[in-house]
Amino acid sequence: MIILKSTQDKVLAALQSVAGIVERRHTLPILANVLLRKDGAQLQLTTSDLEIQIRTTVELGGDDGSFATTLGARKLIDILRTLPSEQSVSLEASAGKLMLKGGKSRFTLQSLPAQDFPLVQESASFGPVFGVPQNTLRSLLAQVSFAMAVHDIRYYLNGILFIAEGRQLSIVATDGHRLAFAAATLEVDVPKQELILPRKTVLELQRLLSDKDGVIELQFAANQARFSFDGMEFVSKLVEGKFPDYNRVIPKQHKNIITLGRVPLLAALQRAAIMTSEKFKGVRLNFEPGALRVTAGNAEQEEAVDELDIDYSGDPIEIGFNVSYLIDALQNMTQEMVRVELADGSSSALLTNPEDDAFKYVVMPMRI
8 A cells, every 4th residue: 555655845844743752762662653644545644752742634645545554753754855855755555564665765664553652642621722823922932932941850940831811822931040921912812721831842832833824723721732733733741830920020110221232232242251151151241321341251361341332321230140041032032122121230130122011031140
């Protein structure tokens, strides 16, 4: 039976859309495989890591009929990448063997039984479906995902807080040293739902979502989230735990406010970062009427000093930060200007977009 017969680019695109969660090494060898299920003209591709499951349904030619098997996902992708994009490729099953053909190339592949593939048990009680433009959700994730913790013992920080209520969708990420908040207005009212999406799910959604105008449909259960878009279904386990009260962390009414060019500030910080050490990424900012001085040094007694002209008439403030935290935020903004709000040299700073109050970034100072 010919399971699929199409051009290399179409087959590769279908495989790549589901293969992002596949680990090359796994305690269960079958989880390195993609489940192929043929039903009539449609071919379903499914991958899983026991906590996230991605499924897409495509038409890639071949014979009509029913057939199911699993094949090594990464190996299939590696083979397809070596073939020309316009070349016709086929996957055929005969006499218990699977063969991938492309031009004059032949690859005999080892398979594992489809019935052994561990599908994620989907919740029986998902809440109402609501839609969000793909580009909106992609933009929100890009604005906050860099602030997620990585392998933190406080497991609820290794992901993002997702809040849908009324006509507002808000997402928050923090690693305990900084916090990023972004919000967007929905076209429909939704009942209040609050959950924590795991880091791996967030990164995979960022990879899969497009900038097009298409809609992604979301559904939440007590311990799962389901996303449907572009012929794909994405099911993820949620992180259990209580996310910190982000409203208490976001400073209110800081009296010293500076609005300056995002790109010049980013460039000055990147230059200063060169002189910081690998372990100690400290940079000192001195705000004075009309000027901002950025300084950094290292154990070799090297020093960087940069000065920017700014429109500022508030208190003189000297404050230290981990320069990486400032650079991350500025690189993930797109607007021309950035607003910095400060109380003094020992309180958190608030970075916002002067054109859009829906984004807030809080960063803790560090002692230098």
